Amino acid sequence: MMKYSEPAPAKLNLALHVRGKLPDGRHSLETIFAFCIDGDRLEAEKADELNLSISGPFAEGLSTTDNLVLDAAKALKQAAGVDAGASLYLTKKLPVASGIGGGSADAAAALRLLTGLWGIDPRHAVDVAPAIGSDVPACLLSLSAKGTEAGDKLELVQDPSISGTPALLVNPLVPLSTGAVFAAWDGIDRGPLGDWRRGRNDLEAAALTLAPDIGHVLDWLGTQPGAGFIRMSGSGATCFALFDSEAERDAAAATCPSNWWHLATFLR
Numbered sequence: 001m002m003k004y005s006e007p008a009p010a011k012l013n014l015a016l017h018v019r020g021k022l023p024d025g026r027h028s029l030e031t032i033f034a035f036c037i038d039g040d041r042l043e044a045e046k047a048d049e050l051n052l053s054i055s056g057p058f059a060e061g062l063s064t065t066d067n068l069v070l071d072a073a074k075a076l077k078q079a080a081g082v083d084a085g086a087s088l089y090l091t092k093k094l095p096v097a098s099g100i101g102g103g104s105a106d107a108a109a110a111l112r113l114l115t116g117l118w119g120i121d122p123r124h125a126v127d128v129a130p131a132i133g134s135d136v137p138a139c140l141l142s143l144s145a146k147g148t149e150a151g152d153k154l155e156l157v158q159d160p161s162i163s164g165t166p167a168l169l170v171n172p173l174v175p176l177s178t179g180a181v182f183a184a185w186d187g188i189d190r191g192p193l194g195d196w197r198r199g200r201n202d203l204e205a206a207a208l209t210l211a212p213d214i215g216h217v218l219d220w221l222g223t224q225p226g227a228g229f230i231r232m233s234g235s236g237a238t239c240f241a242l243f244d245s246e247a248e249r250d251a252a253a254a255t256c257p258s259n260w261w262h263l264a265t266f267l268r
C-alpha cells in the first residue's frame with residue numbers, strides 16, 4: 001500500500017516578546033518563527049480506523065492514544081465531514097516539551113499529510129489548526145513568519161538572511177511545561193518586537209528559574225567560535241546558536257557535552 005511521508009520541522013522562536021494577557025487567559029505574543037530543515041517525520045497509509053505508532057529516540061513516554069497527532073486527525077475528519085481512517089507512523093527525533101514545536105510540528109504534519117491522503121480541501125487544516133495548539137498554525141506553514149495575538153495570527157517574513165543559516169540546537173534534557181513557564185513569567189511588558197536580532201526571549205528568565213541548566217547551555221554556546229546569535233527557543237529548555245559557517249557549527253557540535261541533546265541543522 002502507498003505510504004505518504006511528511007516532515008515535521010523543528011520550530012525556533014528567533015525572538016519572543018510577551019506583551020500581556022489575552023481575554024482568554026493566554027498570553028499576547030510577538031514572535032518570529034523560523035524552521036529547521038530537520039525534525040520529526042510522520043508517515044501514513046490508508047486504513048479503516050485511525051491509529052498511531054511511535055518510534056525513534058524520543059518515542060518513550062509518549063502516548064499512542066492521547067497524542068496531538070490524533071487530535072489533529074480527529075479535528076480534520078470532523079471539519080471535513082469524512083469517514084476515513086489512517087495508520088500513522090511517527091518517528092520522534094525531537095525531545096518532548098522542549099520549546100521547538102515537537103507536538104505542534106507533528107500535529108501540523110498530520111494536517112498536511114491527511115489533507116492529501118483523504119483528498120480534502122486544505123482550508124479545513126487551516127481552520128482546525130489554532131484549536132489544537134497556538135503554535136500549530138505556524139507549524140502548518142513551516143515558513144519564517146511573524147506571530148501575534150496567541151502566536152497564531154501570522155504574517156510571512158521576507159528575510160533572505162534566515163534561510164540556509166547553519167544552526168546548532170542544544171537541550172539539557174530537562175523537559176519544561178509550556179504552561180508552567182508562562183505561569184512563571186513576571187508580567188512585565190518590555191516592549192514591542194522590531195528587528196529579531198535585537199529582540200529577546202521574554203520567557204527565558206521564567207524558564208531559567210525552573211531549569212537552571214539553561215544557563216549552562218547558553219554560556220556554553222557563547223564560548224563557541226562563530227556562534228553569532230544565541231537564544232532560548234519558545235518556553236525552553238532548547239537553546240540555539242546561529243553560526244557564520246557550517247564548519248564552525250560542526251566544530252561546536254563535536255564538542256557538545258554528551259549528557260545534552262544537540263542537533264546540527266540549517267534554517268529553512
Ligand SMILES: C[C@@](CO)(OP(=O)(O)O)[C@H](O)COP(=O)(O)OP(=O)(O)OC[C@H]1O[C@@H](n2ccc(N)nc2=O)[C@H](O)[C@@H]1O
Binds near residue numbers: 150
Ligand atoms: C511558547 C511557544 C512559543 O512559540 O512555544 P513552545 O515553547 O510551546 O514550543 C508557544 O506559544 C506555545 O504554543 P503551544 O505549545 O502550541 O501551546 P498550547 O498548547 O496552545 O498551550 C500550552 C500552554 O501555554 C499557555 N499559552 C500558550 C500560548 C500563549 N500565547 N499563551 C499561553 O499562556 C496555554 O495557556 C497553555 O497552558
Ligand SMILES: Nc1ncnc2c1ncn2[C@@H]1O[C@H](COP(=O)(O)OP(=O)(O)O)[C@@H](O)[C@H]1O
Binds near residue numbers: 106
Ligand atoms: N506528538 C507529540 N510530540 C510531543 N509531545 C506531544 C505529542 N503529543 C502530545 N504531546 C504532549 O505535549 C506536550 C509537549 O508540548 P509542549 O510543552 O507545547 O512542547 P514544546 O515546548 O516542545 O512545544 C508533552 O507534555 C506531551 O505529552
